Amino acid sequence: MNTQMKTEQFSVVRNTTTSRGAAVVTAMILIALISVPFWAGRADLRMIIEFAYYLSLAQMWNLLAGYAGLVSIGQQAFVGLGGYMLFVLAIYFNVPPIMAVFLSGLIVALFAIPTALTVFRLRGAYFAIGTWVVAEVYRLGFAQVTTLGGGSGQSLPASIVREIGSGRSEREMIIYFTALFIAVASIGLVYWLLRSKHGLSLTAIRDSEAASDSLGVDIFKTKLAVYVISAGITGVVGALIFLQKLRISPDAAFNLQDWTAAVIFIVVIGGIGTIEGPIIGTLIYFILRGVLADYGSVYMIVLGVVAVVMMLKAPQGVWGFLSKKYDLHLFPVHRRLKAKDELE
């Protein structure tokens, strides 16, 4: 038997049969989702919009915690900032609402730079609490701005609401497609980022900062870039959330339970450090919330208990468990070594 194998006998592959199948299924689901507003009711539409923004928030938190090792519990800072920027741009600068949604993300990304330079002085768990302090500073700060309604907040003026679209169903359709676009784009961005050279540096940093540093990865720059990108997209989602809600207040905008706790539970239950995890997690979140809808805050307790048990017993989450058991990779970002001729 020839034990000396030559490198030509191997190839590096990423796509698998399931991932090619998954691409087809994804395309089909996407087409189905595009057709939804033409036949579904308003309640369904609203639920899919909500699903889309939770999925995007989950992807962004996962990018931070699951790939860059930056565990933030202050993402509500950027959701709230995004929401407020939408109101400022639309009311005081007459920016068309949908354009304002994306512009808000850009401004939030700018805010994220000084924020990062401050909280990056803290490490690990202390970083987490530091991001929370910053979110509180933003919340208390906006509560003091009387032109934005102070602590009680304000509504989006009717004239601006009409700018989104003339009729109610037209507005909902436009918000629906924007939400769908943002969700697809955030999955796409994470997928692209992880398959690129940056993805390698990111996972290297997460697994060992010292080792990646010695291999020439610029840790600070990579982390800063991920933090700012994730903040910017979280800001876009925030702007979209409050465009749909049409009303903003500091407590709703910078809400820890709604915009960070729920998102963390989604990612932990679904599977941290995978693209598929947040998707599964968001599905589980909506199912649980639907089932327990009549019992007030009980769904948050159940969600918390499931997440804690998951973290203790199956830290890789639902998707991690499935993908290990059945060797499934719907969005393959890993490189695998494969012998060209298995029989030799």
Place this chain on the structure above:
Amino acid sequence: MDWVNTIVQGVLLGGLYAMFATGLSLMFGIMRLVNIAHGDFIVLASYLALVVVTSLGLSPLISLVIVVPLMFVIGYVLQRYLLNKTLGDDILPPLLVTFGMSIILQNVLLEVFSADSQKLSAGALDIASITVSDQLSVGVMPLIVFISGVAIVGGLQFLFYKTELGRAFRATSDDQDTARLMGVNNSHIFALAMAIAMAVVAIAGVFLAMRTNFDPTVGPARLLYGFEAVIIGGLGSLWGTLAGGIILGVAQAVGAQIDPGWQIMTGHIVFLVILIFRPRGLFPRSVD
């Protein structure tokens, strides 16, 4: 004179914040655990005191006799059978498990006690005060809280550096494996440390309930104050933590004096400024 008054009140408030912080400091110092649910445990202690006071008709201060041992046991069991399992090289499990506990506790308290604001009344003690001069009088209750805060820090300092248990704490903190070789039962030591931290949390919770209104949602803010005091003071130094608490208390009092809406904000800003210019705190001891 107005300002002297403000600063004195701030210092007294700082005693309470130092109490929030020492529990946190203890957990991090010994088992490198950052307990996100810390503030919610403080509020849990407040509600336990409320239940004791209303059901047994005891005075709030006497309720400590029941609440402190109860929280001590809760702390021991929690660490020994749950949190010890999360400790390791990865920071994610302890962080996310305690974060989950925080959200669970908040919502359970909300379901059980509703969102109504509560306060424990200590009767005449609530309004008793000592007149220092015409413009300056010091409330007896805030003074008791402050003195207790200093006593707790002093007591823990003694426990840490003068007793056998303290030696075991420090040894486990420095090097878990060697401590184990020397016959220290790490999981028991960690559980004891958490139990002691929770006893401090219990005292802080009862005093919190006597000083201000509380409801199920106020926990996270207490965690942030405690955390800020720890970072301002510098990691690993208990007296530094006390100083951090006082600085935070004074900052908040000064902020409130300028504009009541700015009280909490001023505290956060002072914390962030210190973080930017002195990232290791004002009185750092340990390297991590």
